[in-house]
Amino acid sequence: MAVLVTGGAGYIGSHTCVELLNVGHEVVVVDNFFNSKLESLKRVSDITGKTFKTYNVDLLNQEGLERVFSENTIESVIHFAGLKAVGESVSFPLWYYHNNLTGTFVLCELMKKYGVKKLVFSSSATVYGSTDQVPISEDAPIAAVNPYGKTKQIIEEILRDLYISDEGWSITLLRYFNPIGAHESGLIGEDPNGIPNNLMPYISQVAVGKLQSLNIFGSDYSTKDGTGVRDYIHVVDLAKGHLKALEKVQSLKGVNAYNLGTGKGYSVLEMVKAFEAASGKKVSYAFTDRRLGDAAICFADVSKAKNELGWVAAKGINEMCQDTWRWQKNNPDGYVKNHDNLIEHDFPVRTSAADFLVSN
Ligand code: NAD
Ligand code: UD1
Numbered sequence: 001m002a003v004l005v006t007g008g009a010g011y012i013g014s015h016t017c018v019e020l021l022n023v024g025h026e027v028v029v030v031d032n033f034f035n036s037k038l039e040s041l042k043r044v045s046d047i048t049g050k051t052f053k054t055y056n057v058d059l060l061n062q063e064g065l066e067r068v069f070s071e072n073t074i075e076s077v078i079h080f081a082g083l084k085a086v087g088e089s090v091s092f093p094l095w096y097y098h099n100n101l102t103g104t105f106v107l108c109e110l111m112k113k114y115g116v117k118k119l120v121f122s123s124s125a126t127v128y129g130s131t132d133q134v135p136i137s138e139d140a141p142i143a144a145v146n147p148y149g150k151t152k153q154i155i156e157e158i159l160r161d162l163y164i165s166d167e168g169w170s171i172t173l174l175r176y177f178n179p180i181g182a183h184e185s186g187l188i189g190e191d192p193n194g195i196p197n198n199l200m201p202y203i204s205q206v207a208v209g210k211l212q213s214l215n216i217f218g219s220d221y222s223t224k225d226g227t228g229v230r231d232y233i234h235v236v237d238l239a240k241g242h243l244k245a246l247e248k249v250q251s252l253k254g255v256n257a258y259n260l261g262t263g264k265g266y267s268v269l270e271m272v273k274a275f276e277a278a279s280g281k282k283v284s285y286a287f288t289d290r291r292l293g294d295a296a297i298c299f300a301d302v303s304k305a306k307n308e309l310g311w312v313a314a315k316g317i318n319e320m321c322q323d324t325w326r327w328q329k330n331n332p333d334g335y336v337k338n339h340d341n342l343i344e345h346d347f348p349v350r351t352s353a354a355d356f357l358v359s360n
Contacts, residue, residue: 189327261300
């Protein structure tokens with residue numbers, strides 16, 4: 001019985017695959033490698049010493065995805081696959097709605113057809129919109145302010161309707177706060193395309209000398225030092241939260257939303273200082289205007305995840321910065337290897353990470 005991981009080659013997906021394999025789950029990955037590289041999965045195999053099936057399949061391709069269900073005994077699904085850049089979603093809303101919503105429809109239709117009714121969905125704290133009411137609990141108003149966030153909000157609503165239509169479903173909605181950090185091996189981490197939009201990859205690229213200076217968006221917020229405050233969570237803690245969510249969907253029917261964060265807020269300046277301490281590198285910065293749509297302060301009420309999932313984030317800000325730096329320093333250009341010869345084939349291509357262990 002396997003766990004199907006959609007988007008498993010991506011940042012959070014690859015870290016979650018490591019944790020799943022480490023505790024003995026059989027894993028099947030589906031990814032179209034639009035925002036990731038096969039190399040990340042080869043490294044997941046290297047870290048865990050385990051092999052798993054990987055399908056180069058787009059979720060929008062129903063026929064391709066059906067092969068995955070027909071060729072494997074899938075018991076549950078962790079659904080990471082989606083587009084995630086806020087600015088891009090504002091410029092190309094139809095693309096975002098089509099990819100994220102239709103991908104989820106196709107997936108859920110096939111889950112239904114194959115009797116797989118256990119789902120863990122990657123939602124986001126972005127569904128809470130620009131609220132400054134902190135800490136944010138799961139029953140705070142849902143009010144996403146951009147197309148990316150709205151895809152998460154709409155999918156949450158659709159999944160609730162799915163459960164109303166058939167109470168056999170068990171669905172966990174995980175609302176992530178700000179995932180950062182990397183696996184302690186330094187082998188897998190965040191590999192953004194082009195200039196990073198998010199704070200931590202930007203800081204680490206300044207530290208490694210790829211970017212000159214960080215622009216700090218706003219210095220006049222009503223926060224401890226005037227810069228924005230966020231709830232940064234180590235990606236390995238986040239990955240472990242998925243294991244707890246998986247246990248939850250095994251044991252309880254229904255739809256449940258959980259915040260995954262630390263419950264602590266750090267300012268941009270505090271993150272810069274923590275990163276400098278962890279890396280021994282200077283991070284130059286300049287203050288610029290606020291970024292449109294940014295809240296001043298955002299951190300989670302994490303009591304529901306603690307009480308109901310038995311999960312709390314264990315890693316602190318120093319570990320987050322040290323692990324980010326190890327990944328960045330060891331992989332200044334991210335996952336350079338792309339195994340192009342394999343992933344440029346026309347659909348469908350099925351590859352196994354085991355092949356790479358043997359042939360490389
Ligand atoms: P990521 O881009 O690294 O991973 C997403 C993966 O999904 C990529 O490998 C991409 O190629 C794949 N994908 C996208 N569309 C697909 C499709 N139609 N078919 C098959 N594969 C497809 O992103 P991530 O940071 O790992 O995020 C994972 C999930 O968590 C996303 O749904 C994202 O919206 C959500 N999330 C991320 C953050 C964050 O800060 N990273 C915060 C909140 C929520
Ligand atoms: C952003 C997205 C959110 C998404 C999350 C994770 C927006 C408005 N929100 O959240 O929907 O779920 O990323 O992908 O885009 N900062 C700088 N300089 C930078 C980058 C960021 O000062 O170059 C500041 C921001 O103003 C913010 C903090 O750093 O105060 C964190 O920013 P970021 O990493 O982009 O995360 P969020 O804004 O919380």
